[in-house]
């Protein structure tokens with residue numbers, strides 16, 4: 001790893017000013033960034049340590065304002081927090097399913113939402129792939145067992161975070177601060193499919209920071225679940241995951257949000273499935289149709305066709321479990 005200067009941030013404004021200088025990057029828990037540095041995928045001259053910003057460690061909740069999570073709250077704190085477990089259960093489930101206890105103790109929610117893809121060609125310096133500015137996507141004809149089945153274009157990597165689908169299902173927003181910016185965006189807006197002119201998976205600029213994650217209190221009659229298919233029971237990214245949040249009025253589904261992980265470059269909102277569910281009484285046939293719609297248009301690669309029935313099955317199981 002190339003040597004670098006390490007600066008403790010004293011407040012958000014100075015952190016942003018430092019990040020506006022060349023070859024400077026933010027570090028929170030370091031569980032993703034340090035791996036990239038060791039693999040020599042990037043070589044910043046300076047790291048700005050966000051962990052000194054105590055205000056970004058706060059968890060606040062009120063029924064009116066909802067849940068407010070500072071960007072430095074760790075995955076372990078989310079997993080264990082009694083209010084999150086009770087009222088925002090998908091989020092606690094997603095945090096508990098991620099990585100390992102050690103990584104959850106270090107990893108922050110801000111870093112988790114901004115982590116880079118896990119495509120093995122991306123993580124290997126010897127492959128100058130398209131996402132890193134090269135000409136070719138090596139996964140397209142190469143090893144693509146873990147890659148995208150939906151919406152891929154030049155890059156077939158999948159978005160790796162477990163928390164992002166859960167938070168999008170909960171309709172979360174972010175407070176984002178930059179040199180000329182202090183505003184709120186929906187988490188869904190943060191993610192973007194990489195394009196020729198923007199080979200990134202988020203819209204964040206290098207000197208913009210997520211400061212807070214805001215989650216509205218779910219309606220009383222809402223139920224949620226996070227299901228994750230993994231190769232092992234722990235320390236494994238999602239092959240496919242599903243975050244589902246349904247609210248009911250009597251027997252009818254009044255609102256539905258379904259977000260899939262592990263299938264696309266962004267957390268994949270299954271909007272057609274949501275439309276099929278809203279206003280209907282639950283039945284097995286309805287769940288089957290919604291699950292079918294979630295994978296409509298899937299274009300698997302040579303090694304990942306298994307993700308299509310897996311995603312369908314997971315959506316159906318999530319819906320049946322919520323209706324039950």
Ligand SMILES: Cc1cc2nc3c(=O)[nH]c(=O)nc-3n(C[C@H](O)[C@H](O)[C@H](O)COP(=O)(O)OP(=O)(O)OC[C@H]3O[C@@H](n4cnc5c(N)ncnc54)[C@H](O)[C@@H]3O)c2cc1C
Pocket residue numbers: 025026027028029030031032033034035050071072075097098099100103106107108109110111112113114115116160161162163204208209210211235236237238
């Ligand atoms: C072996 C392994 C297994 C894993 N398994 C899973 C898994 O199953 N599910 C899952 O979801 N994740 C998994 N992860 C990823 C892990 O959860 C993330 O590495 C972690 O959450 C990142 O948080 P961090 O604070 O360590 O981020 P850092 O490594 O410090 O930062 C990551 C990136 O985010 C940027 N960043 C950090 N904070 C902010 C902020 N506030 N605003 C803007 N940018 C910011 C940094 O500049 C950097 O680019 C795994 C990681 C490893 C190493």
Ligand code: SF4
Pocket residue numbers: 117119120121122129130131132136137138139140147154155156157
């Ligand atoms: S899938 Fe994306 S990250 Fe992986 S090799 Fe292709 S372009 Fe690179």
